[in-house]
Amino acid sequence: MSSYTPHTNLSLERSRLIGMVLGGVSYGAYLLLTVQAVTALMQRPRNGEKIANNRRVLLCYTLITFVLGTTAFACNTKYTVMIWIDLRDAPHQ
Numbered sequence: 001m002s003s004y005t006p007h008t009n010l011s012l013e014r015s016r017l018i019g020m021v022l023g024g025v026s027y028g029a030y031l032l033l034t035v036q037a038v039t040a041l042m043q044r045p046r047n048g049e050k051i052a053n054n055r056r057v058l059l060c061y062t063l064i065t066f067v068l069g070t071t072a073f074a075c076n077t078k079y080t081v082m083i084w085i086d087l088r089d090a091p092h093q
Helices: 010-042 050-086
Strands: none
Touching: 010 050
């Protein structure tokens, strides 16, 4: 039985994994805050609130930033899969 150990920096891989886990937790918190903001913006405004005029703008801003944040998190996840799984044994330049 041979024990092959690739030449890798395990501390770098561990820190990348910890970063992705923390990124997932922060994305979950961001999802929760987005749902709360959309819920608050979709409610009928009380009389005299100035935010009623800007509700649509704030709702669009909230949804656009959520889509961009989701895209960034998905790209970061794909990049992590590529560098640590798909291209693990690729030669370095």
